[in-house]
Amino acid sequence: MTNDILEQIKAGEVSGVQFKERTLDKYDIGCELVAFSNAHGGKLVVGVNDKTGKINALSYSEVQETTNLLSDIASENVVPSILINVDTVVVEDGYLVVATIKEGVNKPYHDNKGIVWVKNGSDKRKVFDNAELAEMMTDCGSFAPDEASVKDATINDLDTNTIKAFLENRFDKVLEKKGLVGDAFKEASLDTICSAIAKGHDCERMLRNLRFIRPDGKLTMAAMLLFGKYTQRWLPVMTAKCICFAGNSVGGKVFRDKVNDADMEGNLLHQFDTIMDFFTRNLHNVQIRAEFNSMGKLEIPYSSLVEFTVNALVHRSLNLKAPIRIFIFDNRVEIHSPGDLPNGLTVDDIKLGTSMPRNMFLFNNAIYLLPYTGVGSGIARALDENINVTFTNNASVQEFVITVWREESNQVDVESNQVGNEVDTKSNQVEGKSNQVEGKSNQVQDSDTRLRHSDTxxxxxxxxxxxxxxxxxxxxxxxxxxxxxxxxxxxxxxxxxxxxxxxxxxxxxxxxxxxxxxxxxxxxxxxx
Missing domain, CATH: 1.10.10.10 (Winged helix-like DNA-binding domain superfamily/Winged helix DNA-binding domain)
Incomplete structure (x- = not known):
């Protein structure tokens, strides 16, 4: 431990290690403990100047005083109170006191003035946003946003066919025994299907028993995400923005394709289908055999794109007011999912298949509509495809980004990479007013997208x-x-x-x- 602390002192403060020369300001120390508890924990090292990194060792009596003071602060200046582990490190001329703070299980913590603090790099900041507070509560399990109510929504706002598909997949064995398969299932009413699954149940009672309708009669967010007809009417940010850019900059104003908000509107199953269509019409097929006429395959394996897309839809933060963003550039594909990895997960953890779902209720039910196994092996299977992928867990902006790099040989220049089914020859040109993001140019691109989706x-x-x-x-x-x-x-x-x-x-x-x-x-x- 001594060597680790000395090496960290040389490197300077980071988000998980904070220096204090002395514990003179109880309130300030309390704020540091609050920030660590609301983040992923950390260490407070006393006896080091936080400006210069110079060691100013404590005497034996100062060690006793500091140890007692830190324990008092953890009890009196942190609400709810926390337990800390205090160690000493022997250095030249004295000692350092190292307090280890674990990630809290009762977030959000606040100081004795009621202010919530979180780590912000090597510093800390105040939190006022309710969404960020809800995210802390979700992270420690005291709040489940997927089971929260959707104000004013009723069962009439749910799509019957999607509910039927869910029940068919979830209760396939029961329905098979009752003879409700194939055409018989398709022709049966939703209430008939529910009654076959559980005698005397209609759709509403079935959804209540499955916890999609709360005891107070309100629909849950999970119900609206999975079965909603017009999900974004109630949950506007639960959507995805898909843009295929010409070039490699997100600041580019020239694009080859984008999905209109109206075309993305719908439940998670609809969003999944729309996103996969976006991928397959904008990524290229590459030959896998020497023969010119041999069938190709998608440049990024379809199965990998499925895993990454489902991951974004099911594991995104439901508290943050931000959409999923999917960008296709000439050299890469980016999938931006709101919320950093939950429960202290790291990139290495998910590569190994560790599964700690953020939205447990949604996760356990979406499996009957979306193509994933639910055992945490999705990312690992995608990596088995031998693709060049980068995972970025950006806690400072609360976002998880998957970047899949496209092979240079698959990149096509602007003129030859036009999307099929364009409205006319003029709209095919990438350069010029027809493909500008602003103004009337969107009308051409929008009509193009509507034409493509009219074939659905x-x-x-x-x-x-x-x-x-x-x-x-x-x-x-x-x-x-x-x-x-x-x-x-x-x-x-x-x-x-x-x-x-x-x-x-x-x-x-x-x-x-x-x-x-x-x-x-x-x-x-x-x-x-």
Missing amino acids: PKVSLSNKQKDIVNFCSVPRTTAEIMERLGLSNQTKNRERYITSLVAAGYLQMTNPENPTASNQKYKKATTK
């Missing part, structure tokens, strides 16, 4: 079927599709998840003249 099928699909349609943005074999679903390559599975989607126009064959060809693949239909 209106018929409701199950969660697994939607995932397969998106998965086939790159041509896939039958074996790949079955592996994606975790199902055996049997006739009934092929009929449900491939043949039926081809017949309905969601998928198309790469070799339609020979349906039974050994090299047959399936891709997402360009039109419906």
Whole structure:
């Protein structure tokens, strides 16, 4: 410990280590302890000048006095009171006192004047924002924002088809025993399905029992995020901003594609589908075999993009008033998720598969709508794809950023990287007024986006079927599709998840003249 402290003194103060020459100001010391408790803990070293880093060792009697004083401050100047661990370090001419403060479990802590402090680099700052206070309470488990109520929303604001898809996935075995599968399930009313799952239950009672409706009759935030028709009417910031820039700067005013707010409006399943469509139409396919006509694959593996997107949607902070932001640049893709890693997690932890969900109730239920396993292996599986990815946990701005670097060979110049289905030749030009962010130029880009989204099928699909349609943005074999679903390559599975989607126009064959060809693949239909 002595060597570690001496090395830290040479390096200077950081967010987790603070220096004080003496404990002369009880209030100031109390504020430091509050800030550490509201952050991830730290050490207060007494006997070092915080301006110069020069050691001014304590005498034996000063050590006794300082130790007692620190304990008093932790009890009287920190609310609620905390326990600290105090050690001494022998140095030339005397001692240093090192107080170790753990991350608090009853956040937010405040001083004896009622002020909340948090660490701000090597310094501290006051907190006044309710969202930041709520984030502290969430971090220590005393507040669950996904179970908070949504003011004035009612069950009529939820989407019936999404609730049916959720129930189908969650209670598939029960429904199968009751004969509610396939067309029988599709034709059944929501109340009929609920009654089959639990006798005497209608939709409202089912949602109450599943805790999507609170005892006071109000919808939870999780219900609105998972099932809402127009989620952003009630929760405006629970959305995503998607922009594909020309160049490598977020300050650029020229873009190739963006998703309009109206097209993103909807629940998490809709947002997931919209984001994946954005990726697949703006990232490139690269050849994986030498033959010119060989099928390519998405330059960033589709499975990795799924994991990163679900991570942003499910694990984002629900307290912070900021949207998810997704940017595609010429050299990288960035996914910005509001909120730094929760519960003291580090980047190394998530790479190893450590799972400590921020929004536990949402996390445990979104698994029945979104494609993830829920066992914390998503990031690890994405890394197995051998992609060049950087994770940035930025606590100072409360944001977690995933950056996936694109291969230089996959980068295309501005003129050749136009998005398909543009309105006319003039709107295809990246340079000039047609693609400017400001003014009338947005009208062209917006109409383009609406055209692209007008092809979206209106018929409701199950969660697994939607995932397969998106998965086939790159041509896939039958074996790949079955592996994606975790199902055996049997006739009934092929009929449900491939043949039926081809017949309905969601998928198309790469070799339609020979349906039974050994090299047959399936891709997402360009039109419906």
